[in-house]
Amino acid sequence: xxxxxxxxxxxxxxxxxxxxxxxxxxxxxxxxxxxxxxxxxxxxxxxxxxxxxxxxxxxxxxxxxxxxxxxxxxxxxxxxxxxxxxxxxxxxxxxxxxxxxxxxxxxxxxxxxxxxxxxxxxxxxxxxxxxxxxxxxxxxxxxxxxxxxxxxxxxxxxxxxxxxxxxxxxxxxxxxxxxxxxxxxxxxxxxxxxxxxxxxxxxxxxxxxxxxxxxxxxxxxxxxxxxxxxxxxxxxxxxxxxxxxxxxxxxxxxxxxxxxxxxxxxxxxxxxxxxxxxxxxxxxxxxxxxxxxxxxxxxxxxxxxxxxxxxxxxxxxxxxxxxxxxxxxxxxxxxxxxxxxxxxxxxxxxxxxxxxxxxxxxxxxxxxxxxxxxxxxxxxxxxxxxxxxxxxxxxxxxxxxxxxxxxxxxxxxxxxxxxxxxxxxxxxxxxxxxxxxxxxxxxxxxxxxxxxxxxxxxxxxxxxxxxxxxxxxxxxxxxxxxxxxxxxxxxxxxxxxxxxxxxxxxxxxxxxxxxxxxxxxxxxxxxxxxxxxxxxxxx
Amino acid sequence: xxxxxxxxxxxxxxxxxxxxxxxxxxxxxxxxxxxxxxxxxxxxxxxxxxxxxxxxxxxxxxxxxxxxxxxxxxxxxxxxxxxxxxxxxxxxxxxxxxxxxxxxxxxxxxxxxxxxxxxxxxxxxxxxxxxxxxxxxxxxxxxxxxxxxxxxxxxxxxxxxxxxxxxxxxxxxxxxxxxxxxxxxxxxxxxxxxxxxxxxxxxxxxxxxxxxxxxxxxxxxxxxxxxxxxxxxxxxxxxxxxxxxxxxxxxxxxxxxxxxxxxxxxxxxxxxxxxxxxxxxxxxxxxxxxxxxxxxxxxxxxxxxxxxxxxxxx
Numbered sequence: 063x064x065x066x067x068x069x070x071x072x073x074x075x076x077x078x079x080x081x082x083x084x085x086x087x088x089x090x091x092x093x094x095x096x097x098x099x100x101x102x103x104x105x106x107x108x109x110x111x112x113x114x115x116x117x118x119x120x121x122x123x124x125x126x127x128x129x130x131x132x133x134x135x136x137x138x139x140x141x142x143x144x145x146x147x148x149x150x151x152x153x154x155x156x157x158x159x160x161x162x163x164x165x166x167x168x169x170x171x172x173x174x175x176x177x178x179x180x181x182x183x184x185x186x187x188x189x190x191x192x193x194x195x196x197x198x199x200x201x202x203x204x205x206x207x208x209x210x211x212x213x214x215x216x217x218x219x220x221x222x223x224x225x226x227x228x229x230x231x232x233x234x235x236x237x238x239x240x241x242x243x244x245x246x247x248x249x250x251x252x253x254x255x256x257x258x259x260x261x262x263x264x265x266x267x268x269x270x271x272x273x274x275x276x277x278x279x280x281x282x283x284x285x286x287x288x289x290x291x292x293x294x295x296x297x298x299x300x301x302x303x304x305x306x307x308x309x310x311x312x313x314x315x316x317x318x319x320x321x322x323x324x325x326x327x328x329x330x331x332x333x334x335x336x337x338x339x340x341x342x343x344x345x346x347x348x349x350x351x352x353x354x355x356x357x358x359x360x361x362x363x364x365x366x367x368x369x370x371x372x373x374x375x376x377x378x379x380x381x382x383x384x385x386x387x388x389x390x391x392x393x394x395x396x397x398x399x400x401x402x403x404x405x406x407x408x409x410x411x412x413x414x415x416x417x418x419x420x421x422x423x424x425x426x427x428x429x430x431x432x433x434x435x436x437x438x439x440x441x442x443x444x445x446x447x448x449x450x451x452x453x454x455x456x457x458x459x460x461x462x463x464x465x466x467x468x469x470x471x472x473x474x475x476x477x478x479x480x481x482x483x484x485x486x487x488x489x490x491x492x493x494x495x496x497x498x499x500x501x502x503x504x505x506x507x508x509x510x511x512x513x514x515x516x517x518x519x520x521x522x523x524x525x526x527x528x529x530x531x532x533x534x535x536x537x538x539x540x541x542x543x544x545x546x547x548x549x550x551x552x553x554x555x556x557x558x559x560x561x562x563x564x565x566x567x568x569x570x571x572x573x574x575x576x577x578x579x580x581x582x583x584x585x586x587x588x589x590x591x592x593x594x595x596x597x598x599x600x601x
Numbered sequence: 602x603x604x605x606x607x608x609x610x611x612x613x614x615x616x617x618x619x620x621x622x623x624x625x626x627x628x629x630x631x632x633x634x635x636x637x638x639x640x641x642x643x644x645x646x647x648x649x650x651x652x653x654x655x656x657x658x659x660x661x662x663x664x665x666x667x668x669x670x671x672x673x674x675x676x677x678x679x680x681x682x683x684x685x686x687x688x689x690x691x692x693x694x695x696x697x698x699x700x701x702x703x704x705x706x707x708x709x710x711x712x713x714x715x716x717x718x719x720x721x722x723x724x725x726x727x728x729x730x731x732x733x734x735x736x737x738x739x740x741x742x743x744x745x746x747x748x749x750x751x752x753x754x755x756x757x758x759x760x761x762x763x764x765x766x767x768x769x770x771x772x773x774x775x776x777x778x779x780x781x782x783x784x785x786x787x788x789x790x791x792x793x794x795x796x797x798x799x800x801x802x803x804x805x806x807x808x809x810x811x812x813x814x815x816x817x818x819x820x821x822x823x824x825x826x827x828x829x830x831x832x833x834x835x836x837x838x839x840x841x842x843x844x845x846x847x848x849x850x851x852x853x854x855x856x857x858x859x860x861x862x863x864x865x866x867x868x869x870x871x872x873x874x875x876x877x878x879x880x881x882x883x884x885x886x887x888x889x890x891x892x893x894x895x896x897x898x899x900x901x902x903x904x905x906x907x908x909x910x911x912x913x914x915x
Contacts, residue, residue: 115815118818118819120815120818120819123725123726148821148823149821150821151818151819151820151821152819152820152821153821156819157816157819159812159815159816159819160812161812164811164812164813165812165813165815165816166813166816167813167817167831167835168813168835168909168910168911169834169835169908169909169910170830170831170834178817178820178822178830179820179821182820182821182822183821215910215911217910217911228816231820232820
């Protein structure tokens with residue numbers, strides 16, 4: 063039916079390889095029609111980002127397109143001359159990047175960065191007019207204080223705000239095609255939803271086609287009409303989204319769909335043990351230093367939180383970014399000093415504890431942190447990282463320690479990895495090392511701060527399953543801090559919902575998920591794309 | 602901002618106190634009596650005692666330190682034991698010589714190395730890059746006295762383009778002065794180019810890898826603008842800190858270069874004073890160097906937000 067008009071983007075037989083010849087993308091074809099949203103799905107290493115970057119000739123050094131044709135509105139652009147390519151970049155094809163924290167230049171004011179595109183692609187426009195257009199566009203993406211924003215630097219804004227600005231600066235040029243490379247992966251689920259809604263809304267108004275790169279099937283299901291699944295550089299499956307996700311034909315796609323966490327009722331009978339951790343009226347206040355004419359102000363990150371964790375139980379703390387959930391976890395470990403309240407660990411008041419008391423607490427309570435890339439010392443071998451906690455243990459022989467390290471690594475599925483360095487491991491393997499490190503002392507309480515949010519979907523599921531099975535065999539309690547409600551639903555017995563430093567709701571997981579009527583909890587639940595999908599998929 | 606400045610200045614006070622105290626103490630622990638050195642072995646004990654009293658050297662250590670500190674705070678660093686000249690004007694005089702060499706050398710070295718380092722980073726792993734890095738490493742490894750001597754040999758003796766020994770001040774004859782300090786400046790430039798180029802290249806490589814550079818390219822920005830407008834301010838920040846450290850270091854002592862080229866600079870003043878056990882000059886020089894170091898780094902820190910506005914937020 064569209065034989066006359068060529069698709070906005072048509073990629074045929076694309077191959078991208080390292081200069082030595084190894085292929086990163088192998089024979090990928092796809093097309094994006096007018097006004098269509100097409101998703102490219104895959105895990106890290108699937109080559110999806112490289113497909114996106116090759117369109118504008120932005121492959122990183124060392125990678126090059128070896129074969130294939132890329133057509134934009136019928137025009138072959140894979141070897142477009144430099145001048146034509148620069149006119150396409152930004153002017154006809156806009157691109158939004160993954161990390162809003164690093165994709166805006168920290169040294170240049172927002173206004174200047176936004177105007178730059180206009181200056182290149184609309185050279186006739188005057189300065190005043192450019193300025194006004196920028197401000198209008200910022201208001202359109204929901205930034206009210208647009209004038210002030212233009213004069214500000216990127217670091218003054220949160221990730222969600224930056225991604226809006228990025229979107230504004232790209233869409234301002236009314237491109238025919240928008241390439242969005244994991245545009246919201248770094249954001250929490252509430253912000254993710256807002257930004258994606260905004261993006262799809264804007265592109266619909268302007269009639270812009272979208273090539274959406276993502277690893278999140280929830281996002282694919284919600285926003286795209288068609289999707290393409292990539293695995294290790296090869297095209298696995300493609301077609302209308304409802305069909306691909308609703309009835310996946312290929313094994314790999316099925317695995318991806320299955321990896322979406324689903325509500326699974328937990329057997330609640332095994333717990334109700336003694337209280338391991340109790341927190342009462344906990345306050346944490348950060349002092350913000352004032353400038354010359356500003357007074358020092360207090361930022362109250364946690365305001366009067368009460369909670370208890372019983373033996374063997376998993377309690378999840380959920381909330382958007384800035385809700386104080388991470389600070390809460392750190393305050394319980396006394397990594398940040400609380401400004402008020404009490405924390406008791408098995409009856410011992412922690413805030414009054416001396417060196418010896420804190421020492422025994424630190425032995426019994428461990429942290430698993432979010433970023434598996436920075437939480438492991440790159441100069442230590444895996445065995446040393448995991449075994450470090452044993453050094454403080456006196457009554458243990460060297461061979462005893464060694465076999466304990468082997469055992470701990472075997473438990474997380476990394477037997478024989480002692481001599482490796484962290485950089486030789488994948489993100490999921492590093493997080494396994496972090497888990498082994500936390501569990502080697504047989505702690506009674508584990509605080510897991512967003513342990514899976516930096517990982518791919520299928521890896522997320524593996525890590526969650528691992529945590530669950532280890533908990534079953536070792537019986538530790540877990541405080542699971544996360545913004546990922548689907549994961550929480552799988553792993554937690556009870557849920558605590560935080561907003562702006564306060565607990566707004568808490569209760570049994572199923573009760574909160576099924577019957578919550580608190581507006582903030584509802585908003586969080588709505589924003590969780592994976593859950594919507596699973597409901598859709600069941601239908 | 603004002604409070605920050607005040608805070609920074611106040612924190613330098615303990616540093617300066619500690620520096621002057623250790624200098625005061627250490628120099629007195631070195632064997633050798635300045636009066637004996639001045640008068641020679643033949644002097645009788647009476648004369649030695651009189652002169653020692655005249656310089657206040659017979660008083661207890663802490664009293665000496667206290668008296669010196671009080672005077673130093675009003676800018677009076679005492680008089681030299683060996684020739685009786687006032688220390689403060691002497692230091693300032695010698696400092697002018699060192700500073701004119703160091704400042705010119707650093708400015709030129711930065712003007713050459715930052716673009717060089719950025720181009721090397723932009724063309725990473727190409728022949729240009731390898732040549733730049735190789736050259737920088739070579740320059741970095743050369744000892745300054747050796748390089749200075751070779752330059753003297755070639756341009757001073759063989760070619761006879763510049764005078765080999767001596768110094769005239771700028772005030773007397775600036776063209777003449779230039780011929781005297783040209784070789785020391787070139788020596789310093791060559792040495793510093795090595796350090797600064799490597800730093801500029803390393804930080805540009807880091808920056809060019811970042812997403813906002815790709816984003817700038819995706820907007821259709823030309824390669825020149827990508828380097829100048831997007832990469833330069835971000836890549837220059839670490840180099841700027843390095844320049845501060847270098848400047849502080851060099852202003853305090855380029856004794857080796859000054860000795861090779863027989864320039865009356867601060868570094869040589871200090872070295873000569875140490876041989877003569879001329880306590881007031883040694884103390885004055887080191888205190889002055891510490892103050893310069895602190896001031897230079899304060900200025901560098903204050904300018905830092907120009908390149909990286911995130912710093913102001915903290």
